[in-house]
Amino acid sequence: MSENEVRKNVPFLSVKDLVVEYKSDGQIVHAVNGVSLSLEKGKTLGLVGETGAGKTTIAKSILRILPDVGAKIAKGSISLDGKDVLNLPENEMRKIRGNVVSMIFQDPMTALNPVQKIGDQIAEVIRLHSDEYTDFEKRAKEMLEIVGIPAERYSEYPHQFSGGMKQRVIIAIALACNPTLLLADEPTTALDVTIQAQVMDLIVDLQKKYETALLLITHDMGVVATVCDDVAVIYAGNIVEYGTKEQIFDHPTHPYTIGLFGAIPDMNEDEIWLHPIEGLPPDPTNLPQGCAFSPRCKYAADECRKEPISVYKTPDGHDCRCCRINEISTQED
């Protein structure tokens, strides 16, 4: 095999066995516990899970923007286009941020600088990170038009914009340097449904146009169903199920994924009672032994509470971190 052929099979982003810990009050918070995932150019991976499951920490690790004090990448590797991110010098890393990889943050209300013109905020990213564009203002105006804001509004301030428009400015900032990888952390959670649909359409349009790889962090299964190619379900800092959208939605196998689908009120059924997952997510400073989901799992047996659980293949070939998948699939059928 020639070198080119090898490269072709290497995904653009590859995270292997990532472990991230935070120190707080002398206790260790186990935020991410051995996550592996990969993403190719032009594809979308949905990272689904509840508050505190470690989704945002994974994204911040990829950009290396975890807080200096308290957070530690204890293990694992992250590679971007073949480069080892965790061992790059800081000045190299700065060239990657905003240019090769950029991030859309969750809250449009607080992610913008309130005392700087929105146009200048877009231009700043281009000035700092791009070798491609020399006329920063021109490119910033172009970006405004791309996200559907008239370029005449370049000199306005964030408070003059609605939530949906602020989120579009943030998208313009994230996409200004044509990144190859976009990390979108709950990009539409703070928005109303009709505006949510507009913003999601915009992200997907731009992604298709520029062949961007998109890591979409969300807890909304509906958004995942609409835009993702692959889905990783994360629980207590571990990916518990990982496959194509079709595999996960048609044959959810991990008890947590099954529970997650079951807890959503069904739009076509008239049931009085919902089916919640009983109990609460575990304390990340004191994770249960074995499977972190076992205290809430109705299929849990002794074997679940001993060793860390390895990844098994389901009948349709996707990954599931559950040692009882054979028993469960027979019961579910």
Add this chain to the structure above:
Amino acid sequence: MTPVIEVKNLKKYFSTPHGMLHAVDDVTFSIEEGKTLGVVGESGCGKSTLGRTIIHLHESTAGQIFLEGRDITRVKGKELKQAREKMQIIFQDPYSSLDSRKTIESTIREPLKVSGKYSKSEIESKTLELMNMVGIDERLRVSYPHELDGGRRQRVGIARALALNPKFVVCDEPVSALDVSIQAQALNLLKKLQMEKGFAYMFVTHDMSVVRHISDDICVMYLGQVVEKCPAKELFKMPLHPYTKALLSAIPSVDIHHPNKREILKGELTSPINPKPGCRFAARCPHATENCSQPQVQEEVSKGHFVTCCRIHEL
């Protein structure tokens, strides 16, 4: 049967430096015992203001509010206090709606104390009973809110609201700050308590799948006005107002094999300050014509199904 709560032509305007903000504009509905009215709409459409105005957290600008048949629109002092015992609210954010310096026990105990109806020992036993009812462990009695997760905090908010056995409860986005798996627990709890005690709920939310699940009737609001009102199941089967249709089609479906046909709206909410007399949705409506700039009339198109749109018969 007299409805538990009834509002007629209720209006709430706020005065701003730029003119009058029409937060709630001419809203009429009633809720019977043990029933739930869902109120949906985008942020800023006046749904929370509506709930707060009914229970007198805001003073209404015009219109009438009836509690169990009695006009309470302008009650003051002692009468207002009595009315408030029967009307309670569960707030959206379980993080900011609890006093961070009060223990769980003293938060739940407070309404019982304020009412002046109970002896010390009754307050003690009732507090425990309430904690039990909403499923908070007794060992958490002397915990502080920061020690609890969001789901448990919201249970404290629910216990506090239900302490005096109200008739009418405004649930203002009570589950939107919770994760899906916890959200279902809280919704089941609200439903169970309603079946046991017959509370009338006004359930404010922007989550369409939640509102369909919990409501008997649904009101769709746009910029302070009700554009459509009908039984919950009917709204999803046969939405009539163009805004309702757009709202429903914007819900991302979890069914990957039959995705929604999405109708993406252009533009965003217009300003609720000094609105023009016509249909407030016209600026974003794909079907708007000249007639839509005239004042709109609510029409009962079939039994219990009200729509405010002049083009309804053509569409």
